Amino acid sequence: MAQKLVIIGAGMASGRLIEHLLDNDPNAYDITLFNAEPRGNYNRIMLSPVLSGEKTYEDIITHSDDWYAENNVTTYFGEAVTTIDQDAKTVTSKSHTVTYDKLVIATGSAPFIIPVPGKDLSGVMAYRDLDDVNKMLAACDKKNAKAVVIGGGLLGLEAAAGLKEQGMDVTVLHIAGHLMERQLDPAAGHLLRKELENRDIKIHTEGFTKAILGEDKVDAVLLEDGTIYEADIVVMSAGIRPETRIATDLGLHVERGIVVDDGMQTSDPNIFAVGECIEHQDQLYGLVAPLYDQAKVLGANLLGGDEIFSPVEISTKLKVTGCDLFSAGDFAEGSDREEIVFRDAVRGVYKRLIIQKNIIIGAVMYGDTADGGWFLQKIKDREDISELRDTLIFGPNFASGAPSDPLAAVAALPLDAEICGCNGVSKGDILAAIEGGADSLDAVKMLTKASTSCGTCAGLTAQVVQIGLGDDFVLPEADTICKCSDYSHDDVRKLIISKELKTIPDIMQELQWKTSCGCITCRPALNYYLVCAWPGEYVDDGQSRYINERVHANIQKDGTYSVVPRMWGGITTPDELRAIADAADKYNVPTVKVTGGQRIDLLGIEKEDLPAIWYDLNEAGMVSGQAYAKGLRTVKTCVGSDHCRFGTQDSTGLGIQLEKAMWGAWSPHKFKLAVSGCPRNCAEATCKDLGIICVDSGYQILVGGAAGMDLRETELLAQVTTEEEALELACAFYQLYREGAQYLHRPYKWIAKVGLDWVKGQCVEDVENRKALAGRFHYSQTFYQVDPWAERASKGKDAYEYSPLADFSKVAAE
Incomplete structure (x- = not known):
């Protein structure tokens, strides 16, 4: 009979532990997992790309709800453990009490909040988990918002870079004389500071925070030297502390962290601990590689093994796009140490090796970190480098005194050379995966997890795979539609038309797709290309859409949904407002919010209530606002000439027509419009995908704006004199974009690719082509301009029962 294993904390360390247990003996334990966060295991290393907008939360999920269910792991998410009874061997949360035979504490760490006046003000936040990232992203919505990040370490700088990417004015306060002083020497810290300042991020070193100012919310940060920085938010990134409260309450041996032995056992023989909460041999751990090693050791020992955790040398890399940084070992100065330094001021490259008795004991690199893994291996091996001394700083390609094939250096690495530090993957692990049948880079990554965490070892991983596969190695081209195909998005669109391919199976058969039913990258794109190419012939495949489009609502982080009824041009009526209020009351909607697009968002609706609330809103004459769609979202308007003394045209009326x-x-992609009634631009038309500015002589048609991750001002497409011309040109431009852009590209990316002059030639200068484009758009609308709420509400509970997007076996079979 399986033993009962209870794990507290669903982070990366415990997630890897569960994987080891399931891989080696899936029946050994009946696993129950508690987590204070309302979600399971996700890749916290990649929170910085989520903050910057390069990735979404869905991109970094490691273990989905389906994964836990498929592996019979009982989960209680959003439930912090309140008490543990060692005598009864029970764990209790707010709603559940569970017995255990073995207990694992994996509570991670808590951010250190510096004890200054104002630390509890609204707007002061940490940077440790997804909830923190969501708070920061919410703050980015405010125009000209300012952020102060306290702490110039690894996480603080990643937070600063992400907030800057989102358009905030960012200042970093750091107590030391240079950034990342634990990982970088002053010279590398200077280069890093210079790069960040070039991105308009203010850096204040030797900045001692005296107080955070404000009444109900933060307004500014005051330094000891009297400097004041205005702030809408303050991000505390001044370090972490092991989360040990549960262990302390139990009376376990706790120093700085929960003390464990070499097998990850605490002072209670039935309780174990892994991750950032532990202390092992007087050492704490904050990087993922040793946490994964701990999980591997504990996994083996829980299955009867006798493994020992032996920490190895690890490296640090900064996950800020364009800031290449590597640090490993001990780079402090000393009388018995010497150094080799390489500087290239023009290229912004700096490398420094610390050598003690002909052994590399530390390395710092900035600007060119490609050889970091090679130097790290030599630090671990304590290799005598005396024969390589003259060319050592230039890396493995010059190790023999002259340039060589880059692959030769990788081929010369020993089998135990570490390739992926995050996941502890060696060169031998990768080659063993290939010998076991892995026949591609993706297959190797799936089996070994190499380069699936922070991704900085992707190049080295690919080189090892290339060595292992030889002539069979094919590096996926970055411009292919996905890993299933060798064709680019443009090629696929052209072939759909030229070969008259009218179903997804037809495309995959004719274009020799490598997988039988596609993947979550290609299927949504193919579905859209077919919708656009064959209106009236192709039937939209709901199973090939993302979750929001499948359920016609935006999923929220707690699993509820938001519903946004359409308000034409931002205009509503008392009856519509009453209907919205009635729906909010009837379905216990916790949050009702006015959106930036002049609509009302009903947030927190349970999935099973969606058809009913759609029906009620439909009955009141309202249709889906399609706030979830890769399609038209909003048309924002000002009041125009009907009410405003400055208005030159009826901007509201034109917005409604559009x-x-x-x-x-x-x-x-999503498509946003705005119509401003005069050049004062109250509707912010100059940052939309398509904007119209009303002037005395007519209408200025503007295109290619953006106000999200990228901030871009529109460019003038044309000026016309009548509403009819404005409508025709808007529809023609939209159709040209629909027919030509790559899936998931906003108009500004497409315009950058084809050129604004070409766009003008197609839909402004060529009048006949403009009319043809508008005609094709209106023709397609006769088939697709249907309210999805009305369609789905009529189906009741089956309204959104599509197969998960990742499972296309049913589609392929049909």
Whole structure:
């Protein structure tokens, strides 16, 4: 009979532990997992790309709800453990009490909040988990928002870079004389500071925080020297502390962290601990590689093994796009140490090796970190480098005194050379995976997890795979539609038309797809390309859409949904407002919010209530606002000439005409419009995908703006004199974008690719082509301008029962 294993904390260390147990003996334990966060295991290393907008939360999920269910792991998410009874061997949360035979504490760490006045003000936050990232992203919505990040270490700088990418004015306060002083020497710290300042991130070193100012919320940060920095948010990134409260309450041996032996056992023989919460041989751990080693050791020991955790040398890398940084070992100065330094001021490259008795004991690199893994291996091996001394700083390609094939250096690495530090993957592990049948880079990554965490070892991983596969190695091209195909997005679109391919199976058969039913990258794109190419012939495949488009609502972080009824041009009526209020009351909607697009968002709706609330809103005459769609979202308007003394035209009326003409059309990405009644631009038309500015002589049609991750001002497409011309040109531009852009590309990316002059030639200068484009758009609308709420509400509980997007076996079979 399986023993009962209870794990407290669903982070990366405990997630890897569960994987080891399931891989080696899936029936050994009945596993129950508690987590204070309302979600399971995700890749916290990649929170910085989520903050910057390069990735979404869905991109960094390690273990989905389906994964836990498939592996019979009982989960209690959003439930912090309140008490543990060692005598009864029970764990209790707010709602559940569970017995255990073995207990694992994996509570991670808590951010250190510096004890200054104002630390509890609204707007002061840490940077440790997804909830923190969501708070920061919410703050980015405010125009000209300012952020102060306290702490110039690894996490603080990643937070600063991400907030800057989101458009905030960012200042970093750091107590030391240079950034990342634990990992970098002053010279590398200077280069890093210079790069960040070039990105308009302010850096204040030797900045001692005296107080955070404000009444109900943060307004500014005051330093000891009297300097004041205004702030809408303050991000505390001044270090972490092991989360040991549960262990302390139990009376376990706790020093700085929960003390464990070499087998990860605490002072209670039935309780174990892994991750950032532990202390082993007087050492704490904050990087993922040793945490994964701990999980591997504990996994083996829970299955009867006798493994020992032996920490190895680890490296640090900064996950800020464009800031290449590597640090490993001990780089402090000393009388018995010497150093080799390489500087290239023009290229911004700096390398420094610390050598003691002909052994590399530390390495710092900035600007060019490609050889970091090679130097790290030599630090671990304590290799005598005396014969390589003259060319050592230039890396493995010059190790023999002259340039060589880059692959030769990788081929010369020993089998135990570490390739992926995050996941503890050696060169031998990768080659063993290939010998076991892995026949591609993706297959190797799937089996070994190499380069699936922070991704900085991707190049080295690919080189090892290339060595292992030889002539069979194919590096996926970055511009292919996905790993299933060798064709680019543009090629696929052209072939759909030229070969008259009218179903997804037809495309995959004719274009020799490498997988039988596609993947979550290609299927949504193919579905859209077919919708656009064959209106009236192709039937939209709901199973090939993302979750929000499948359920016609935006999923929220707690699993509820938001519903946004359409308000034409931002205009509503008392009856509509009453209907919204009635729906909010009837379905216990916790949050009702006015959106930036002049609509009302009903947040926190349970999935099973979606058809009913759609029905009620439909009955009141309202349709889906499609706030979830790759399609027309909003048409923002000002009051225009009907009410405003500065208005030159009826901007509200034109906005309503535009929205009623263009809603419901699927497009490569979301599409936002605005119409401003005069050049004062109250509707912010100059940062939309398509904007119209009303002037005395007519209408200026503007395109290619953005106000999200990228901030871009629109460019003038044309100026016309009548509403009819404005409508025709808007529809023509939209259709040209729909027919030509790559899936998931906003208009500004497409315009950058094809050129604004070409766009003008197609839909401004060529009048006949403009009319043809508008005609094709209106024709497609006769088939797709249908309210999805009305369709789905009529189906009741089956309204959104599509197969998960990742499972296309049913589609392939049909």
